Amino acid sequence: xxxxIQSFILLAAVSALVVACVDDDFWETFVPETSDDPTxxxxxxxVFIPALVEATDDRVAQxxxxxxxxxxxxxxxxxxxxxxxANPEGQVYVANxxxxxxxxxxxxxxxxxxxxxxVVAEIAGIHDFTLxxxxxxxxxxxxxxxxxxxxxxxxxxxxxxxxxxxxxxxxPNRTIGMGPDGMLYISVGSTCNACAEPNELHATLxxxxxxxxxxxxxxxxLRNTIGxxxxxxxxxxxxMDHNIDMLGDNEPHEELNQISxxxxxxxxxxxxxxxxxxxxxxxxxxxxxxxxxxxxxSLMYDAHAAPMxxxxxxxxxxxxxxxxxxFVAFRGSWxxxxxxxxxxxxxxxxEGRPTAFEDFLSGFLVDDDRSHFGxxxxxxxxxxxxxxxxxxxxxxxxxxxxx
Numbered sequence: 001x002x003x004x005i006q007s008f009i010l011l012a013a014v015s016a017l018v019v020a021c022v023d024d025d026f027w028e029t030f031v032p033e034t035s036d037d038p039t040x041x042x043x044x045x046x047v048f049i050p051a052l053v054e055a056t057d058d059r060v061a062q063x064x065x066x067x068x069x070x071x072x073x074x075x076x077x078x079x080x081x082x083x084x085x086a087n088p089e090g091q092v093y094v095a096n097x098x099x100x101x102x103x104x105x106x107x108x109x110x111x112x113x114x115x116x117x118x119v120v121a122e123i124a125g126i127h128d129f130t131l132x133x134x135x136x137x138x139x140x141x142x143x144x145x146x147x148x149x150x151x152x153x154x155x156x157x158x159x160x161x162x163x164x165x166x167x168x169x170x171x172p173n174r175t176i177g178m179g180p181d182g183m184l185y186i187s188v189g190s191t192c193n194a195c196a197e198p199n200e201l202h203a204t205l206x207x208x209x210x211x212x213x214x215x216x217x218x219x220x221x222l223r224n225t226i227g228x229x230x231x232x233x234x235x236x237x238x239x240m241d242h243n244i245d246m247l248g249d250n251e252p253h254e255e256l257n258q259i260s261x262x263x264x265x266x267x268x269x270x271x272x273x274x275x276x277x278x279x280x281x282x283x284x285x286x287x288x289x290x291x292x293x294x295x296x297x298s299l300m301y302d303a304h305a306a307p308m309x310x311x312x313x314x315x316x317x318x319x320x321x322x323x324x325x326x327f328v329a330f331r332g333s334w335x336x337x338x339x340x341x342x343x344x345x346x347x348x349x350x351e352g353r354p355t356a357f358e359d360f361l362s363g364f365l366v367d368d369d370r371s372h373f374g375x376x377x378x379x380x381x382x383x384x385x386x387x388x389x390x391x392x393x394x395x396x397x398x399x400x401x402x403x
Contacts, residue, residue, distance in 0.1 A: 031276040033286045041278035043248040046337040050365060050372040055394040059373050063363040065400060068319075071361060074388055074399035075105050075114040081390040081397055083128040083175065083309060084378040085136075091153035092380065092388065093120075093129050093136060094397065097173075100124040102138065104153045105397070112399050120155045121147065128175040130184075132210060139174045139186065141165065144212045161212030166201045167191070171224045171242075175309075180235045184208045186215070187239075189224035194244050194268035194277055203267055205239065205259055221265035221294065227310030227379075228259065233324055234352040240307035240328055241297075243271055249336040251275070253300035254307050256328075256347065256354055266294040273297070299354045304333035305341030309379040317385025318402050324349050327360060329376035329389060339369050344376050344389055361389060361400055374398075 030040045053059070055076070063071050080098035087093070092114070094103040102121035105114035125140035136155060138145045142165040148156035165174060171189025179185055190203040197203055200217060205225060207218040228239030237259045243252040244267070252271035259265075269282045269290045276287045301307070308329040313322045325348055330341030344361035347354050364374040378390035386401040 031278045031287065033288055035281055039278050039281065043246070043251075045246045045248060045335065047334060048337055048339065049334045050332075050339055050342075050370055051367075052393055053366065053371045053373050055373045055391070055396050059366060060398075062366075063361060063398075064359070065361055069400055069402045071398055071400045072112055073396055074107070074112065075117060075397040076395060078103065078117075078395040078397065080392045081395060082173070082377050082392055084380045084388055084390050084397065085129040085131060086380045086382045086388065087131060087136075087149055087153070088383055089151075089153070090383050092382070092397075094390065095126045095128060095138075095378075097125065097127055097392075100126060102126055102155070106153060112401070114397075118154075120153070121158055123158060127173050130176045130178045132178045132182075132184075137176055137178070137184070139165075139176045141168050141172045141174060144176070144184075144186070162208075162215070164215065166199055169202070173226060175226050175228070177228060177230075178210070179207075179237070180230055182210055184210055184212065185218065185228070185237075187222075187225050187228060189226070189242075190267065193246065194223075195280055196268070196283070207261075218261055219259045219263050219265065221263075221267045221270075222257070222259075223267040225257070225259070226308050227328060229310050229312050229326065231324065231349065231352055232312050232314045236352060238298075238310070238326065238354070240301075240310050241265065241267075242306060243303065244268065244277060245304065245335045247271075247277070248303075249338075250303050252277075253297075253303050254305050254330075255297035256299040256301070257295065257297050260295070263295045264293050266290070266296075270294045272300060299347070299357065301328075301330075301345075301357055302333075302340040304335045306331040306333060307341075308377045311379045311381060313381060313387075315381050315383075315385025315387075318387075322346070324352075326354075327379055327387065328357075329379050331375045331377055331392075332364075332372065339365060339372070342372050342375060344379070361398070364391075 082095045092105040104118045104120045106116040144161045145158040147158040169191025175187045186206040204220045208215040224242040225239040241255040332342035333340045342364045346360040374391035389398045
């Protein structure tokens with residue numbers, strides 16, 4: 001009897017050790033390599049959207065920034081400001097997507113508020129900009145335009161470069177950037193949460209000539225990399241990818257990727273550092289084969305925080321240790337029980353590699369996280385080194401400066 005008891009204790013100990021060594025996800029998700037065996041997965045998913053309240057002066061005064069920094073409204077009463085860009089003269093272009101307008105903002109007297117607000121172009125669905133050789137590039141869902149920037153900030157007549165960008169779907173918001181190589185990069189999100197895309201141009205970063213010709217896939221397996229930029233020293237391309245919804249509160253994480261030509265980043269089959277998405281199942285290869293070819297993220301951030309714009313800091317107003325770091329705007333979650341995001345984060349880089357996220361501009365969540373008064377979207381660094389942040393829910397653009 002004693003030996004039986006000892007054997008039972010040993011078996012229990014071994015079982016406990018095995019349980020301790022197995023990832024918690026094993027017990028709630030079983031994803032075999034192929035469809036020869038059944039797939040079983042259970043996830044608890046939530047929808048929670050904090051209520052929108054007004055961006056009053058008292059609430060703005062409670063926003064949190066690092067010691068020595070100041071934050072204030074730069075402009076307000078803009079219908080739906082999305083992406084923004086400042087030209088070398090400090091004039092700021094804003095994509096008012098809902099109205100289909102390009103707005104020009106200017107703070108000529110230097111008091112930190114834009115006293116000039118002027119519509120300089122009417123382009124339906126306008127979403128993002130980039131600058132190149134005195135020209136403003138503008139992108140909508142399917143169209144790419146350029147216009148000459150005049151000395152007073154107004155624009156010449158927009159010229160259509162192409163109207164052959166892919167159709168929309170779940171992610172219709174295109175973003176663009178001009179690379180150090182003089183080539184144009186265009187982010188095209190997926191049409192769905194997770195699916196096998198019929199069009200190879202979806203869920204990609206595209207590259208084209210500066211005139212919009214020869215559009216081709218640069219990197220793929222990117223669900224929706226809205227924010228991307230080039231490191232000012234290494235010239236490596238980095239981007240923040242939105243990950244899949246409906247897999248639970250804490251999975252999958254948002255991803256910071258170094259984006260390389262020809263690389264594959266996992267969507268829709270692989271997420272985080274190599275986990276299998278139970279649906280859809282790959283048909284042409286096993287999960288293991290997809291994982292083998294997937295570039296895993298360099299850093300991960302809170303699930304469903306919704307990264308938007310990303311910009312490296314090259315100004316000279318902020319403290320010196322901000323040089324070469326990046327800022328990321330997180331618009332905020334809807335697919336988790338407690339909100340994540342609703343802030344701007346600093347991404348610390350060391351020797352050209354990201355090391356950590358830390359809060360930079362936060363406090364938009366109020367009323368014990370039951371309400372919000374801002375969802376950050378666009379970022380741009382002005383020539384004086386200050387940072388502008390757009391909020392598309394209350395129509396405000398914020399200025400962060402030091403001191």
